[in-house]
Amino acid sequence: xxxxxxxxxxxxxxxxxxSQVARLLLAHADELADRAGAPLDLVGIAVRDVDAPRxxxxxxxxxxxxxxxxxxxxxxxxxxxxxxxxxxxxxxxxLASGADVVxxxxxxxxxxxxxxxxxxxxxxxxxxxxxxxxxxxPIIRPLRDSLAGDRVRRIMGIVNGTTNYIxxxxxxxxxxxxxxxAEAQRLGYAEADPxxxxxxxxxxxxxxxxxxxAFHTSVPLDAVHREGITSxxxxxxxxxxxxxxxxxxxxxxxxxxxxxxxxxxxxxxxVRVYPALVPREHPLASVHxxxxxxxxxxxxxxxxxxxxxxxxxxxxASAVLGDVVSAAxxxxxxxPGVGESTRANLPIVPIxxxxxxxxxxxxxxxxPGVLATxxxxxxxxxxxxxxxxxxxxxxxxxxxxxxxxxxxVIGTHTAREQDLADTVERLAATSAVRRVVSVLRVEGD
Ligand code: NDP
Ligand code: HSE
Numbered sequence: 001x002x003x004x005x006x007x008x009x010x011x012x013x014x015x016x017x018x019s020q021v022a023r024l025l026l027a028h029a030d031e032l033a034d035r036a037g038a039p040l041d042l043v044g045i046a047v048r049d050v051d052a053p054r055x056x057x058x059x060x061x062x063x064x065x066x067x068x069x070x071x072x073x074x075x076x077x078x079x080x081x082x083x084x085x086x087x088x089x090x091x092x093x094x095l096a097s098g099a100d101v102v103x104x105x106x107x108x109x110x111x112x113x114x115x116x117x118x119x120x121x122x123x124x125x126x127x128x129x130x131x132x133x134x135x136x137x138p139i140i141r142p143l144r145d146s147l148a149g150d151r152v153r154r155i156m157g158i159v160n161g162t163t164n165y166i167x168x169x170x171x172x173x174x175x176x177x178x179x180x181x182a183e184a185q186r187l188g189y190a191e192a193d194p195x196x197x198x199x200x201x202x203x204x205x206x207x208x209x210x211x212x213x214a215f216h217t218s219v220p221l222d223a224v225h226r227e228g229i230t231s232x233x234x235x236x237x238x239x240x241x242x243x244x245x246x247x248x249x250x251x252x253x254x255x256x257x258x259x260x261x262x263x264x265x266x267x268x269x270x271v272r273v274y275p276a277l278v279p280r281e282h283p284l285a286s287v288h289x290x291x292x293x294x295x296x297x298x299x300x301x302x303x304x305x306x307x308x309x310x311x312x313x314x315x316x317a318s319a320v321l322g323d324v325v326s327a328a329x330x331x332x333x334x335x336p337g338v339g340e341s342t343r344a345n346l347p348i349v350p351i352x353x354x355x356x357x358x359x360x361x362x363x364x365x366x367x368p369g370v371l372a373t374x375x376x377x378x379x380x381x382x383x384x385x386x387x388x389x390x391x392x393x394x395x396x397x398x399x400x401x402x403x404x405x406x407x408x409v410i411g412t413h414t415a416r417e418q419d420l421a422d423t424v425e426r427l428a429a430t431s432a433v434r435r436v437v438s439v440l441r442v443e444g445d
Contacts, residue, residue, distance in 0.1 A: 004038040007328050010074035010099075011045045012067055012090060013081035014054055017104055017131070018045065020317035021078060023056040025324070032321065036328035044070040046081075055313065072097050076327045078320060079103040080131075088112050091127070095119045100327035100337060102320055104131035110205035110221045113212065117340040126330055126337030128323035133206045134159050134292040136315035137308040138322070143213050144338065147298055152214040154297040155253040156443060159206040161290035161310040162190045162197035163229050163249040167275070168288050170237045171246055177233055189290050199228035200249060203273045207251035210294070211271040214253055216344035225272035225351040232275050236438045239361055239409060243389075245277035246285045250443055252276075256349060268347045270354045275440060277359055282444040295444075352418035357386070357445070359411050360424060361437040366392050366404035370432040374408060377430065381423030387411035405434065411442070 011022055025032065025042050033039040045058070046067035064070055067090055071077055077094035079101060081087050087108050092115075094101050101120070103109070109116065109132055120127045130140045134157065143152070158164050162184060169180045181198070184190035196202045204226040211219045229249050240247050254270045262268040278285045283305050287293040292310025297303055309315040330337055364370050371390070378385055389409045412420065420439070428436045 006039045007075040008043045009076045010070045012079045016313035017316045018080040019056040020314040035325045037332040100126045102128045102323040106132040106205040110208040124336035131316045131319035135310040139294045151299040157251040157294040160203040165290040200273045211253035216341045217346045218342045223348040227274035229275045250276045268349045276443040277440045278444045355414045356441045357414045358441045362408045363435040365432045366406040382419045383415040383423045384413040386413045
């Protein structure tokens, strides 16, 4: 029997993820060789500083600062350095040298994915990126392979662990945003600069990747509508709880039908990330702590949910190694790599033109005529009211003097987002409305 050629694996990066990838590659060499159909040799690890202390105890001679030479001699290049450059240049170099690429770099794929996938197509190589969305959870391969004969209607994902940790603790313990964020930073869930997570840049990158894959459409990052969670305070969470909802930062990727401007099929897509009200009985409501989950609604398969660790060095390394095995199999079997499809190239509808239902919470004067004024503004704005709940603070004396305050929680039927936004602006400008406390979309109802 002819021995299969050994495959040379180059690793770029030995941080939280890279050090675990290297450790597992060496520790599970026999199982990986069985699955891949060839032994995998870790031939080097490119880092910035070869003398830096490392999480995993790996042979010192594997480290190098010469990434270019390492890439040039590799069959498979694993990029776990992060950032846009030099990661982009190195991946293009690897593809041009005939290597397959495995990457966990969501920022890079959401920004330069088209260029990288085109380069891979030209040489018939694979760029695999299971770890780029939702860490350890298999979601890229299910969307691309398992559901290849199905059509995805909608994806709702909790794809950022940091924000889920924050919102979950606020919900379960009644804590404030700043307090939980500080603790998340102390525990290492949140970065010292939490902007990428709390302002939903990270989730938007993952949404762009999921939507591109699910809808055979190239979704640029700037087409993803993005709202973070910094305006979600303890009062908003409490009001959501009383109404039977939990607040989650959701990445929503949706196929829209019957769109007048979307010839010839009438289909378009919407990709958006925002904090939303999720009914407590929805499976996504029970995703706690820093876990991630992706809920997929498919035409034939129905509803599916993928759940687990969305980050962490060893968890993410697990997803990276699955991709390494796929890439290795292609080297063993030959033939072209798995290409990205943009065949549908559906139009991406801006947020103002989609329809959502939402819950608007207002702090208003508790005096005659206010409810009628508010209802009138909603009616003029073409926004239909589904439910209204009022809580009043202040006694008869306060009401007599005009000092009493009421909270109105208005649930709307589905309405055009632009109409909702204009209506909320008019409500905010009305003298009887002291404050628009929150406006949250309802998803998964
Ligand atoms: P780290 O910051 O922990 O590690 C980065 C590694 O890359 C370090 O070893 C660093 O070298 C090396 N590196 C950075 N720049 C260069 C360069 N120019 N040349 C050579 N080496 C370089 O990152 P993570 O391991 O946390 O993340 C890696 C990737 O995985 C990112 O794209 C991230 O988004 C993604 N990811 C991470 C998850 C996680 O939980 N950490 C989860 C999902 C995805 P040195 O050590 O010498 O400084
Ligand atoms: N910052 C990300 C999160 C890491 O909190 O989920 C994984 O991409």
